[in-house]
Amino acid sequence: MAGVLGARDQAERDRLFELSLDMLCVAGFDGYFKQVNPAWSRTLGWSEAELLAFSWKDLVHPDDRRASREAGKALFAGMPSVCFENRHRCKDGSYRWLSWNAYPVVADQTIFAVVRDITAQKLTEQHRIELETRLRESQRLEALGTLAGGIAHDFNNILATVLGNTTLAMEGIAPDHPAMERLRHINKAGLRAGDLVRQILAFSKNFSPELSRHSLKRIVESAVSAMRPDLPAGIALELLLCEEHVHVMADPQHLHQVVVNLCSNAVQSMQGLPGKVEVGVERLDIDAAAERPAGLPAGEYARVWVADSGCGMDESLLGRIFEPFFTTRAVGQGVGLGLSAVHGVVSSHGGAVSADSTPGLGSTFHVYLPLADSMPHAEQAPHASDAARSEVQHVLYVDDDETVMILMDALLKRAGYRVTCHSDPHAAVSAVRREPQSFDLIITDFNMPALTGLGLAADVARIRADLPVVIHSGHISDSVRTEAARLGVRGVVNKGGSFDELGAVVQRILASQ
Ligand SMILES: Nc1ncnc2c1ncn2[C@@H]1O[C@H](COP(=O)(O)OP(=O)(O)O)[C@@H](O)[C@H]1O
Ligand SMILES: [Mg+2]
Known part of the structure; x- marks a missing residue:
């Protein structure tokens, strides 16, 4: 830190430079550091020599380069002070968010900056936004579920009348009566409608299954076995189970359906081409401090994942897949209730479901369920x-x-x-x-x-x-x-x-x- 300072002042400045918890630096207009204080190494993990050898582009996250370049231009033009944020790559490959307060000395082609690590703040903020988005999403799904559940309830009564009267009419006529065949058709269609109503009720608001302790690995295994016989040729279905016990409080029939629904979607996503579906079960600790998937509270969870190498989904599609009756399939190929049922069942188990996907590459669905062992009183809880x-x-x-x-x-x-x-x-x-x-x-x-x-x-x-x-x-x-x-x-x-x-x-x- 040169200038007109006396030796003593200089030593004091250097000491401050060393001690500062914030990162301090002097950089050239050429994009290279001239000086960095030890806080830089503490934050990013690079040694001082490594930092001095990097150009800014080697460190700044590709998505943040444009904004950083704009900030640089303002500084080169002599703007007295410029504040901006960008992510820097650490030695371990992760990125940290940095907040810059920089000022230039144009004559020396030099920038002085005070830089603060704001990664924790950013994560909290991101977490809050995610939670808000999820809350809005779940409110929307809940409203749709209430609506559909209400309709399904009335519809059930109507259906009962149709089916009941058809049965009585069939009992009242001879088996070879010309109307018999038509009545059978009415009966069959009514039963199918009943099936649909049951699926709708599965995600409606009032759905509360009776839960007891079960091995999740066994449920998933049996669902995957149920899928195998109807698997189209060229599709490999792989099951990856962790070594440990994984017990959850569950309604096994409903969870079985969850896995079947996810697997059917995965198979359909191949669109007739060969491909691979991977189904796995593992235990997962969700730490309060770390990133919490699906906004779940910290605790011990089981994760079931279904990954496919199929067509994938873009962002706008991903945003709608859990809505009841949302489907991209041709008429007769799907009614759009599979994932709403998954969402309803998983929520009623105190868990969460999320999906990530890359168009053209495939999708992965994650189902998180609280481990039964982490709920010691669950079994004594009133039924x-x-x-x-x-x-x-x-x-x-x-x-x-x-x-x-x-x-x-x-x-x-x-x-x-x-x-x-x-x-x-x-x-x-x-x-x-x-x-x-x-x-x-x-x-x-x-x-x-x-x-x-x-x-x-x-x-x-x-x-x-x-x-x-x-x-x-x-x-x-x-x-x-x-x-x-x-x-x-x-x-x-x-x-x-x-x-x-x-x-x-x-x-x-x-x-x-
Ligand atoms: N694994 C997947 N890969 C690609 N798209 C999927 C996948 N799973 C679901 N989808 C999309 O989500 C939509 C809704 O799925 P779902 O609720 O199961 O209803 P359905 O299968 O009857 O259409 C599907 O129509 C499809 O567009
Ligand atoms: Mg489906």
């Missing part, structure tokens, strides 16, 4: 069903005919009950075995090939004798009545009658409990 129980009574409806099941589901819900349906009587018995106290009443069809309604009543009685069972059947013979009475079945109701009849029996039994 969702306990809370619901105190408010509404829980009816289990069992019928192997899905049409009737959908109809009864809608009618019982309309009557104010919480309803769980099973088309497989054995699955229904398992549900009771898992949580005997969760149900208040069972209604079962009689004529089911896997297990009759009476068989089911007997099984249930062995698990919980005081759980009332009602048989709902199209054909009630005297022997059924006798056997039902012997097993302690509380009611036998004819399916052909109106719902009011069944409703009255259910209400009477529940009132007497």
Whole structure:
């Protein structure tokens, strides 16, 4: 630091130069440093000699060069003081944000600058912007979910009427009646519509699955195995599981669907060409200080990723993919509900989903779920069903005919009950075995090939004798009545009658409990 200073002043200045926490420098108009203080090496990791050998272009981030050049031009032109920001490359390859306050001495073709590392501030700011964007995004998705969920709910009731009446009409005519074929078509279309409604409800606001502890690796593995048989030729599907245990609080069926939806998209992204899909599971520590993916709170997470070498997506597409009914596929190839369901399911598990993509190169979807081990009290937490129980009574409806099941589901819900349906009587018995106290009443069809309604009543009685069972059947013979009475079945109701009849029996039994 030359000039007209005495030796003592000079030494004091040098000492300040050495001690400064901010980076101080003298640089030439040629873009090379003449002097740097030790703060530079501390911040960027380069030695003083290395720094002096670099031109500014070797260090400044390519995206910041234009702005830095503009600042330089202003200084060369004699602007007394110029403030600007740019990123500098560190020795370890990372970049740090620097804030410059520079002034020139044009006659000497020299710039003096005080430079501060503002990386931490920048990260905080970036984090805040990301959080805000995500919040807006999730509010928008929530609003759409509420809307779609509301429509789906009404739609379910309409569908129940269509399907219920079709079933009754089919029962009322001879099998060779000319209308039979058309009724079957109506029935099939109605069932497909029911499927769609179920998917819509999966991401609607009120969706809250019952979670229990499961191995995520096993769920992902089974979903990937389910994908394999239908994999088009030329597409390699690779599974990468970490060594450690990965347990999450999950609804396995829904998570299975998440993986299947992501894999189907990945396969579709190949557009008929050969390619590779990689599915992986790993454990991940999200540190409060470091960059937090998807704006998640710090903690221990599981990450599932699905990466493809497909067509990729541009920014504007990426911004819309989680919206319900957003699709770029041809009619009949997709309805745009896959990723909305993924978003809904993952959110209901306390996790988050994000995607990154490069057009032409491929995409990667990341699903983050909190590890079950990091939630020590989760298993003792009151079960969702306990809370619901105190408010509404829980009816289990069992019928192997899905049409009737959908109809009864809608009618019982309309009557104010919480309803769980099973088309497989054995699955229904398992549900009771898992949580005997969760149900208040069972209604079962009689004529089911896997297990009759009476068989089911007997099984249930062995698990919980005081759980009332009602048989709902199209054909009630005297022997059924006798056997039902012997097993302690509380009611036998004819399916052909109106719902009011069944409703009255259910209400009477529940009132007497
Ligand atoms: N892996 C992927 N690669 C490229 N585009 C994708 C990928 N996953 C999803 N997309 C885009 O997101 C859209 C929405 O996906 P999704 O919600 O699953 O509905 P659908 O598959 O029925 O279109 C797709 O139409 C597609 O444009
Ligand atoms: Mg899809």
